Amino acid sequence: MRIAIDVMGGDYAPEEIVLGALQAQQQYGVELLLVGRQDLVETLLKKHNAPVRGIGLIDTDQVIEMGEEPVQALRTKRRASINLIMEQVKQGHAQAAVTAGNTGAAMAAALLRLRTSPGILRPAVGALLPTVVPRKPVLLLDAGANVDVRPKILEQFALMGYLYARHVLGVANPRVGLLNIGEEAGKGGQQAQETYELLKENPAIPFAGNCEGRDVLQGRFDVVVTDGFIGNILLKFAEGVGLVAMQILKEELLQGLAGTLGTMLLRDNLQKVRQRMDYAEYGGGLLLGVNGVCIITHGSSRAVGVANALRLAKEAVDNRVLDRIQEKLPSL
Incomplete structure (x- = not known):
């Protein structure tokens, strides 16, 4: 399983995000697709003796800050890290996306890239x-x-x-x-x-x-x-x-x-x-009702919270939660 991670989002990005992702890789056996500034990420990977295998990297220097208006920022920063992790899920290059960045931007990016599941009126965190x-x-x-x-x-x-x-x-x-x-x-x-x-x-x-x-x-x-x-x-x-x-x-x-x-x-x-x-022990919130697994974790998350967010993403994929929602929608 490969999980796309917004390395630049959050109060303690990028170091705590990278460290938490590496912990999750070791504990849960997931592959990582790190999205952020290549020079910073590579420095951190070397610092923490990251393994050679199971880690991909997409370079971008565009970040949506916490105070920005989400939709406008997504339109002007098309290579923003939040945009790119959703695109990776949409294209099938990753099975889940995780971000500790701007919640509104994560929600908007998921709606724009992944769309709501058929029959769902609104997604929920x-x-x-x-x-x-x-x-x-x-x-x-x-x-x-x-x-x-x-x-x-x-x-x-x-x-x-x-x-x-x-x-x-x-x-x-x-x-x-x-x-x-x-x-x-x-x-x-x-x-x-x-x-x-x-x-x-x-x-x-x-x-x-x-x-x-x-x-x-x-x-x-x-x-x-x-x-x-x-x-x-x-x-x-x-x-x-x-x-x-x-x-x-x-x-x-x-x-x-x-x-x-x-x-x-x-x-x-x-x-x-x-x-x-x-x-932090619970890993954040799963965005339910979109066509892809997306975890929005706390902006103040440190490594343990990020690792738990990846665990939550893995469990959602393993247990086919999106498929089960679609199977039950006719009851509404």
Whole structure:
């Protein structure tokens, strides 16, 4: 399997992106197609003693910055690294694309190059969040691709999320919830109430009812559906809570001699806590609903997050998640 990687996208590009890609190659046996400035990439490959085989390189010095308007930037920078990784998937030279760059540009490039899957109204970003249940993340979608959507689109999100949870995450019987302000069927505005009825009546979706904000990280649901505006706020809030919790633990546990000694004794346990709360462990979000596997990982990703993004891409390809979505679309 070959994965095209946007080496120039992200806060810590290109070094952390290249390092994470090399880690994924070693751990998961994937081939790499690195897209970015050739001189920088070659220097980093030598620095990290990269293997001779299994690595391709496409040279470009065009990068879409985080603050640029996505569509306009894609038109003026046709050889931008985000454009090129999508083109490699479209042409069949790679089976998946991974970027830590501008999310809007990644979304636009995927739509322009790969197009939406037949029957899909809007693609959605599916992001994984940790829950209180070990090794049982919750899939949140949409996590930021679509700010304003109608109930029929949310119904499609629910189906795509269910198939992803079942066939990629390995959940035998995924429970799908609709993010709302209360558990009762009549809660929320018109969009929420109409979506509730669609999900309840669709036999292809194992709908488990409304999901309140406090339920998202409790492990009660395997898939939580909402629009991209709310979903992105929820995603970043959850990440912020995790960072704050770890900072508080670090500050309070190191207070005094007893705290320092206790922290030393609990070092392994604290490391496990950090791993369970760290969003980098989940690799970012899969863009569901386009004709190709595309992972949009966090702009602040370091090597471990990039490696996990490549793992996520490999799992999506191995488990034929795009084919399974197409097989089920007639149910909508």
